[in-house]
Amino acid sequence: MGAPVLTAAAMRAAEQAAIASGVPEYDLMERAGATAAEIVWRAGGSRDTLVLCGPGNNGGDGFVIARILRAKGVPVRVAALGESGTASSLRARARWDGPVEALHQAKPAAQLVDALFGTGLTRGLADAVAASLERLVGRANHSYAVDLPSGVETDSGRLLSPVPRFGVCIALGALKPAHLLYPAADRFERLVSVDIGIAPSSPLHSLAPPHLDAPASDAHKYSRGLVAVIGGGMAGAGLLASRAAARSGAGAVRRIVPDADGRGPDAIITSAAMKVADVAKALEDKRLSAVLAGPGLGRDDGAWERLEAVLESEHRLVLDADALTLLADKGPDQLPAGAILTPHEGEFARLFGDVPGSKIDKALAAAQRSRCVLVYKGADTVIAAPDGKAAVASRGSFWLSTAGTGDVLAGLAAGRFAVTGDPFRAACEAVWLHGEAARQAGAAFIADDLIERLPAAIARRL
Numbered sequence: 181m182g183a184p185v186l187t188a189a190a191m192r193a194a195e196q197a198a199i200a201s202g203v204p205e206y207d208l209m210e211r212a213g214a215t216a217a218e219i220v221w222r223a224g225g226s227r228d229t230l231v232l233c234g235p236g237n238n239g240g241d242g243f244v245i246a247r248i249l250r251a252k253g254v255p256v257r258v259a260a261l262g263e264s265g266t267a268s269s270l271r272a273r274a275r276w277d278g279p280v281e282a283l284h285q286a287k288p289a290a291q292l293v294d295a296l297f298g299t300g301l302t303r304g305l306a307d308a309v310a311a312s313l314e315r316l317v318g319r320a321n322h323s324y325a326v327d328l329p330s331g332v333e334t335d336s337g338r339l340l341s342p343v344p345r346f347g348v349c350i351a352l353g354a355l356k357p358a359h360l361l362y363p364a365a366d367r368f369e370r371l372v373s374v375d376i377g378i379a380p381s382s383p384l385h386s387l388a389p390p391h392l393d394a395p396a397s398d399a400h401k402y403s404r405g406l407v408a409v410i411g412g413g414m415a416g417a418g419l420l421a422s423r424a425a426a427r428s429g430a431g432a433v434r435r436i437v438p439d440a441d442g443r444g445p446d447a448i449i450t451s452a453a454m455k456v457a458d459v460a461k462a463l464e465d466k467r468l469s470a471v472l473a474g475p476g477l478g479r480d481d482g483a484w485e486r487l488e489a490v491l492e493s494e495h496r497l498v499l500d501a502d503a504l505t506l507l508a509d510k511g512p513d514q515l516p517a518g519a520i521l522t523p524h525e526g527e528f529a530r531l532f533g534d535v536p537g538s539k540i541d542k543a544l545a546a547a548q549r550s551r552c553v554l555v556y557k558g559a560d561t562v563i564a565a566p567d568g569k570a571a572v573a574s575r576g577s578f579w580l581s582t583a584g585t586g587d588v589l590a591g592l593a594a595g596r597f598a599v600t601g602d603p604f605r606a607a608c609e610a611v612w613l614h615g616e617a618a619r620q621a622g623a624a625f626i627a628d629d630l631i632e633r634l635p636a637a638i639a640r641r642l
């Protein structure tokens with residue numbers, strides 16, 4: 181499992197639990213401030229530093245950071261926005277014995293620490309405050325956001341007002357959704373998460389590198405998983421998916437297409453299934469461990485009939501692309517429970533309509549409604565299970581935004597589903613391996629390049 185991700189309310193509950201277990205409330209602020217100060221000190225040494233402090237506990241953290249840096253001999257100035265309003269922040273402010281400037285009058289410094297707002301932000305910053313923040317971050321050589329960049333909404337990652345881009349964001353106690361969801365996740369270059377002595381636990385995690393198994397001595401191609409990819413009019417997409425499934429660790433892949441076109445590597449068996457009855461017959465094979473439908477399937481009546489044959493089979497299913505669009509016309513209740521669905525934003529909206537909340541909330545609600553594992557794709561990809569578990573993959577390669585990478589992911593998901601038999605685990609493994617292949621591929625790659633890198637990505641996780 182990756183690092184736990186806590187909403188603002190879950191964070192407050194974790195803080196209350198720590199206090200109830202005997203940790204004095206103010207100690208949490210001292211720990212948060214001391215840990216953040218250490219990070220700033222290690223990176224910046226005695227650079228001229230300006231700390232911006234807001235009216236809540238995020239501002240309190242700022243006063244602790246300022247005091248500790250000053251005690252180390254760093255030239256520190258503090259600029260505050262309003263009066264401190266919480267017991268802990270009042271105490272932290274009282275322990276700062278230097279001057280406090282007004283935010284709008286603050287002069288820039290080489291190093292800027294933003295402790296204006298964190299998880300308590302309820303609305304956008306006033307225009308003048310947002311402008312001061314932008315000006316001061318823009319003039320600093322090094323900038324740090326304490327807990328969150330001021331102006332981002334903790335639970336959704338939305339920007340409630342304009343937010344400058346920071347060098348480092350120091351997540352206190354646990355990650356929050358805004359550290360992983362865009363656009364907030366793009367408002368800092370580097371993310372550092374620090375322990376402040378609370379024990380966060382959550383059904384929501386950042387996506388962790390998987391632990392994969394090599395085949396056992398008695399393995400054979402069928403015991404390792406036989407995948408069928410149901411193709412249609414557009415051979416290319418189905419081929420990308422088939423080739424990804426073949427390099428996913430599964431034992432064998434069959435392409436079931438309207439006519440045997442002779443394309444694809446020799447290791448993939450292509451069967452011609454002209455009529456729907458032929459598809460149904462091919463799906464009768466009990467050795468199949470997972471079936472993928474969608475990439476290159478088409479959207480005509482013939483495609484729907486092929487999809488119906490897939491839905492009527494009892495196999496583990498991965499549905500992507502055209503399969504999702506075809507099913508959107510029938511309504512979300514037609515979705516087969518237990519499947520993996522891999523929609524991008526447009527397909528998600530077509531399938532589930534306008535679901536309220538953050539991308540995480542939307543994916544979880546859709547997973548619950550469909551009783552499927554959702555892989556809600558994008559620069560931030562949310563994998564959600566009907567039981568409320570979710571993982572977020574983020575801060576990966578934006579070069580993935582190129583044609584066919586979704587087909588590769590779908591094939592990979594089908595392959596991992598065939599290997600593991602567990603849809604949530606398979607989806608997490610597939611998304612991680614896809615991201616890793618992209619990291620290895622570097623820049624300006626095409627979807628085919630990802631497939632070549634899958635074996636090495638898998639080897640790294642054995």
Ligand SMILES: NC(=O)C1=CN([C@@H]2O[C@H](COP(=O)(O)OP(=O)(O)OC[C@H]3O[C@@H](n4cnc5c(N)ncnc54)[C@H](OP(=O)(O)O)[C@@H]3O)[C@@H](O)[C@H]2O)[C@@H](O)CC1
Pocket residue numbers: 191192194195208209212234235236237238239240241265266296297298299300301302303304305306326327328352353376378
């Ligand atoms: N949880 C933990 O374990 C720990 C948490 N810690 C730290 O506490 C932070 C959370 O602190 P917090 O709850 O006091 O909220 P914070 O972000 O400082 O701001 C709230 C204040 O701002 C105000 N306000 C809101 N929006 C506004 C706006 N647009 N413009 C102007 N004002 C606005 C709002 O008042 P309001 O007007 O909404 O009544 C309130 O006064 C967290 O991010 C972390 O840094 C650590 O110290 C220790 C352990």
Ligand SMILES: Nc1ncnc2c1ncn2[C@@H]1O[C@H](COP(=O)(O)OP(=O)(O)O)[C@@H](O)[C@H]1O
Pocket residue numbers: 501524557558559560561576577578579580581582583584585586587588589614
């Ligand atoms: N800006 C981006 N940054 C990182 N990953 C992205 C970005 N845009 C798309 N992706 C990923 O690339 C893949 C694209 O899939 P999809 O939209 O189905 O494309 P296609 O249909 O062309 O294959 C998904 O895995 C998605 O998460």
Ligand SMILES: [K+]
Pocket residue numbers: 238294295296297298325326327328329330
């Ligand atoms: K902040």
